Amino acid sequence: MSTVLVTGASRGIGAATARALSESHDLVLVGRDTDALNAVADDCRSARVVTADLTSADGPALAAAGIDTLDGLVHCAGIAELGRIADTEADQWRRAYEVNVVAVLELTRALLPSLSTARGHVVVVNSGAGYTAKAGWGSYAASKFALRAFSDVLRHEEPDLRVTSVHPGRVDTDMQRAIVADEGGTYDPGAFLTPESVAAAIRHALEATPDAHPTEVVLRPRPH
Numbered sequence: 001m002s003t004v005l006v007t008g009a010s011r012g013i014g015a016a017t018a019r020a021l022s023e024s025h026d027l028v029l030v031g032r033d034t035d036a037l038n039a040v041a042d043d044c045r046s047a048r049v050v051t052a053d054l055t056s057a058d059g060p061a062l063a064a065a066g067i068d069t070l071d072g073l074v075h076c077a078g079i080a081e082l083g084r085i086a087d088t089e090a091d092q093w094r095r096a097y098e099v100n101v102v103a104v105l106e107l108t109r110a111l112l113p114s115l116s117t118a119r120g121h122v123v124v125v126n127s128g129a130g131y132t133a134k135a136g137w138g139s140y141a142a143s144k145f146a147l148r149a150f151s152d153v154l155r156h157e158e159p160d161l162r163v164t165s166v167h168p169g170r171v172d173t174d175m176q177r178a179i180v181a182d183e184g185g186t187y188d189p190g191a192f193l194t195p196e197s198v199a200a201a202i203r204h205a206l207e208a209t210p211d212a213h214p215t216e217v218v219l220r221p222r223p224h
Helices: 012-021 034-042 059-064 090-118 138-157 174-183 195-206
Strands: 002-007 025-031 047-051 072-075 121-125 162-168 216-219
Touching (some): 002 012, 012 025, 012 195, 034 047, 072 195, 121 195, 138 162, 162 195
Parallel strands (some): 002 025, 002 072, 025 047, 072 121, 121 162
């Protein structure tokens, strides 16, 4: 069984990804909510829980501790705060970059030796906002554009690794409910992708045949 580490594994896309991978992979589940992580781990065949804040100084090292070889690293953790540029202060932009970019960078750096040993696979859950920036989405889109650049650079610098950027449209998660509330809209789960659909795409990328390098996966909601 290959070993895959999943961040943001306590809920949403991260939890769905853990469950989708559980039959064929040994898992390391990383997040900040121990109880929620344990609940996800209970649904998995083989899962170890690591409670860590990846934006803290020691969080990435804590998550990477004891891992000598790693077949897959799936970055699912992220935040989204909305607001027009005129109304958002620097702290919001810093939070977006710390969680959506710097934490991804630091955990990947900590695990590069283990990934290189396995000639492993890094999957970065990005967003449609990593391609298109819209009014009111400045800090989030900027961080996702930066995350796409990180993934592209990593792919060139580490040719023995596979690096996949996954760009889903809107997904039915707690984060999405908060976004729709901020927008003043009415929440309709049927208008969005399910976390399970994104998790299936991640699983297919990780399980691609050895000769294939899925560099980008783009998913958009199909109303149902």
